Amino acid sequence: MGDKNREISIVVIGGSYAGAAAAKRLAALSKKGYSGLKVTLVDKSTHYFHAIGFPKALVDAEYAEKAFLPFSAFFEAGSKHEFVNQKLSRVVDEHHVELDNGQTLYYDYLVLATGGQAPGPINVVGRTKEEGVQEIKQLRQGLDNANSVLIVGGGAVGVEVAGFVASKYPTKKVTLVHSRNRLLPENFRQGISNGAITKLGRLGVKVILNDKVEIPSDFGYASNVGHRVLRGTTSGNEYESDVQILAVGFKVYTEYLEPLEASLGQSLRVERSGAIRVLPTLQLDAPMLPHIFVPGDVNNLPVSTKFGFKAEMQGNTAAGNIKKLIDSGFDKAFKGKDSAKAVAAAAPAVGKWTDYIDLILVPMGPDLGVAQVLKIALGASGIANFLVRQMKSKDFMLGMRKSYFPMTKKAKRE
Numbered sequence: 271m272g273d274k275n276r277e278i279s280i281v282v283i284g285g286s287y288a289g290a291a292a293a294k295r296l297a298a299l300s301k302k303g304y305s306g307l308k309v310t311l312v313d314k315s316t317h318y319f320h321a322i323g324f325p326k327a328l329v330d331a332e333y334a335e336k337a338f339l340p341f342s343a344f345f346e347a348g349s350k351h352e353f354v355n356q357k358l359s360r361v362v363d364e365h366h367v368e369l370d371n372g373q374t375l376y377y378d379y380l381v382l383a384t385g386g387q388a389p390g391p392i393n394v395v396g397r398t399k400e401e402g403v404q405e406i407k408q409l410r411q412g413l414d415n416a417n418s419v420l421i422v423g424g425g426a427v428g429v430e431v432a433g434f435v436a437s438k439y440p441t442k443k444v445t446l447v448h449s450r451n452r453l454l455p456e457n458f459r460q461g462i463s464n465g466a467i468t469k470l471g472r473l474g475v476k477v478i479l480n481d482k483v484e485i486p487s488d489f490g491y492a493s494n495v496g497h498r499v500l501r502g503t504t505s506g507n508e509y510e511s512d513v514q515i516l517a518v519g520f521k522v523y524t525e526y527l528e529p530l531e532a533s534l535g536q537s538l539r540v541e542r543s544g545a546i547r548v549l550p551t552l553q554l555d556a557p558m559l560p561h562i563f564v565p566g567d568v569n570n571l572p573v574s575t576k577f578g579f580k581a582e583m584q585g586n587t588a589a590g591n592i593k594k595l596i597d598s599g600f601d602k603a604f605k606g607k608d609s610a611k612a613v614a615a616a617a618p619a620v621g622k623w624t625d626y627i628d629l630i631l632v633p634m635g636p637d638l639g640v641a642q643v644l645k646i647a648l649g650a651s652g653i654a655n656f657l658v659r660q661m662k663s664k665d666f667m668l669g670m671r672k673s674y675f676p677m678t679k680k681a682k683r684e
């Protein structure tokens with residue numbers, strides 16, 4: 271309502287799929303008449319890491335270097351929007367967040383897009399490009415020197431990693447152990463699991479289903495390289511290997527919500543997982559705070575939504591809803607005396623996120639792959655190899671991410 275050019279502060283925490291999509295779309299508004307709008311993007315890392323491309327980065331040092339894109343290149347030069355390289359430590363209240371360095375940021379709208387963390391180096395743990403590249407290199411060197419490799423977890427990541435390791439090192443013994451009776455996410459068809467087993471077999475990977483590998487408590491990230499014997503708890507089998515890669519153990523870290531939970535007197539997260547509860551509009555499930563959005567892997571939507579492209583779609587929905595709230599004058603009214611009225615008026619303004627795409631592309635090395643597109647499973651077929659090669663295997667869609675970082679060349683020169 272009215273004065274589009276009023277001062278509006280939007281803080282986006284996390285600059286990966288969900289956060290980057292939201293931040294880009296919102297920052298673009300300042301060129302469309304919303305001249306007082308400022309987006310502050312906060313990320314604990316100096317660079318975005320293209321985790322989707324990890325299976326390729328693991329076996330291809332040149333690609334690994336390219337898979338880190340600097341956040342300093344995210345906003346156009348001269349724009350008022352800002353990147354802050356800090357970790358969010360606390361959401362203090364309905365208008366402030368506090369960062370690890372003690373800095374407090376004011377927000378009219380907040381996007382929490384802190385995603386999740388698989389164990390390093392599958393999701394690199396280091397917070398700079400140098401540290402991340404080093405983590406992957408260490409594992410790659412471990413593979414170079416190994417005779418045998420054990421991969422635990424037969425979801426998409428485990429299957430892709432097994433395929434790329436076996437393609438790169440055809441003489442090494444590669445074993446993939448999965449606790450379920452089929453590979454790949456179970457919301458997809460059996461045909462792609464069968465196809466993956468056939469194609470991994472062609473690459474010499476031994477696939478073992480229905481066995482849960484016991485992960486010793488001292489199994490930190492660093493101990494992935496080194497001879498170990500792990501035990502299958504279901505079968506009693508012993509798996510001996512020189513390198514172990516865990517493609518299991520995804521976690522979210524959302525303790526930063528504790529102060530807000532304390533002041534509201536209510537929990538905002540799922541107790542067991544820590545995932546943040548959201549409404550279908552991707553707003554935080556706290557009716558009095560309609561200006562906080564939670565897109566991407568950190569929210570409690572089903573596991574079938576935990577994909578990069580869906581996190582990106584959610585980031586766009588969150589940004590679209592924030593624009594609708596801005597247009598309705600929400601932030602102005604919320605700061606005023608009658609915030610309850612502002613909250614009541616906000617509800618009809620926003621729209622729901624719909625998960626309408628059903629797609630998975632799973633490369634296993636540069637030549638083989640399985641896919642499911644619009645309920646059609648492409649498993650053991652040659653068409654699947656062709657499709658996955660064309661759409662994913664070459665650069666794992668890194669090219670598409672680069673458009674988010676237009677100032678990369680300038681950032682490298684500085």
Ligand SMILES: Cc1cc2nc3c(=O)[nH]c(=O)nc-3n(C[C@H](O)[C@H](O)[C@H](O)COP(=O)(O)OP(=O)(O)OC[C@H]3O[C@@H](n4cnc5c(N)ncnc54)[C@H](O)[C@@H]3O)c2cc1C
Nearest residue numbers: 284286287288314357358384385386566567576577578581
């Ligand atoms: C190895 C691997 C392969 C994958 N392959 C595919 C694939 O082929 N296709 C696909 O669609 N999906 C794939 N995924 C899943 C996909 O990567 C995730 O669904 C996606 O990254 C989720 O995006 P997000 O923005 O929600 O969170 P994330 O990508 O997890 O990003 C969260 C961001 O927030 C930052 N952050 C976290 N906590 C804080 C904090 N407290 N303060 C400040 N910053 C913080 C992090 O540094 C990070 O930049 C893969 C995942 C992995 C690990």
